[in-house]
Amino acid sequence: MENSVSIxxxxxxxxxxxLALLWNLxxxxxFILDVTxxxxxxxxxxxxxxxxxxxxPLWSKLVYGTAVFTGFIGALGLLMKKKWAKPVFIISLIAILVQMGFSLFVLKTPDAFGPMAYIIPVMVILIAAFLVAFANRGxxxxxxx
Incomplete structure (x- = not known):
């Protein structure tokens, strides 16, 4: 029998x-603005x-979409108090790392946008890692x- 004690x-x-839900929205x-x-x-x-x-390339856009939509689903998982939020956030973080790595080091976004092109990727990675850790703590x- 499941423990019915309310935490x-x-x-x-x-x-x-x-905030996680709003961030991912x-x-x-x-993402929608980018692909349209x-x-x-x-x-x-x-x-x-x-x-x-x-x-x-299309695969990079698909990875970007995976990152944002799994982040949104993970945030819904938090709101629903579901532990599956953690693996979903991990998928989002992995997708972010792939997409940001490709963007920074292959597409060379700093060449197009200057050194500020590092700030948003670092912020996004840190927030995604925080959400994984937060779900783990939960x-x-x-x-x-």
Whole structure:
């Protein structure tokens, strides 16, 4: 028989879960904007940025989509207090590492956007790693079942 003892979640658990959901919704929005970019917008970009977009292969876009949609599903898992949120966040983190690594080191986004191109990838990686650790803590504390 499953333990029916109710574990009280701290208020900040819900704050983190809601912020994770909103963060990943922004990621989905950015992904949609990226894959639906118009020819007009592309032609208005500096050559180096346009070439970066044009040379981004389909597999990289699929990995990007995997990263943001699994992050969103993981955040839903947190809100539902499900321990499967952790492996879903791990998939998201792996996809982020692949996509950001390709973007930074193969597509060379810093050449197109300058040194600031490192800030967002590092921030995204740190947040994804935090969400994996947060879900792991939730499992250990019994918050996620």
């Amino acid at each position: 009280k979640l701290p208020w900040w658990f819900w704050l983190v879960a809601i 922004m990621g989905i929005g950015a 970019i118009s020819e007009e917008t592309l032609s208005a970009m500096p050559d180096v940025q346009r070439e970066m977009y044009e040379n981004n 499992i250990k504390k019994g918050w996620l079942r």
